[in-house]
Amino acid sequence: MASFKIGYFVGSLATGSINRTLSKALIKLAPEDLEFTEIPIRDLPLYSYDYDADFPPEGRALKEAVEGSDGILFVSPEYNRSIPGALKNAIDWGSRPWGSNSFARKPTGIIGASVGSIGTAVMQSSFRSVLSFLDAPQLNAPEAYIHYNASVFGEDGEVKDEGTAKFLRHYMDEYGAFVARVLAANAPGHIGDLEPDAEKLSR
């Protein structure tokens, strides 16, 4: 069975992050052919194009991690109805220097947990615009807006409610199938196989 390398981002820097707990649950419930490695965002400086001539090690490591992944999964909270600053900063690093957008053609998934009933839906909506601009294909369905309940999620990623576990397992099955489809479509020689459009980021 082919196995796929999945780089995942946790969009929270908080020690008690519920999204980090959700990421552990997702990894436990994912199909066995997905191998997960976290792409850290904590130590990235705030991006400026002044760095473009000579990226710092943290920026280079992020780009290498994204480019070395078959697929990317974002597990993120919603802050003030949008993408947390630390995560948006990481995306900006990965998108530059101009003409070397590391996210181009990478299959992506977005999922998030919130203490509110809206379950990160507004953040995910803005995130989808960002990923579209970066030419990153996204899993469109199922959508996953998680209203976090501490009695359902164990610290180690155990999911204590079978309905929730079933939904998250289904999400990860669909995500894995989506990664496989996009990689097949991206494969050299496949009809429509073209270089990613670097010019796109000039706008």
Ligand SMILES: Cc1cc2nc3c(=O)[nH]c(=O)nc-3n(C[C@H](O)[C@H](O)[C@H](O)COP(=O)(O)O)c2cc1C
């Ligand atoms: C700065 C800030 C802004 C927030 N804004 C929202 C919001 O827009 N929508 C929401 O559902 N929850 C919001 N929350 C509450 C988060 O859902 C909650 O803090 C959650 O634990 C964040 O996920 P994390 O623990 O993984 O960081 C906000 C929290 C913070 C700290």
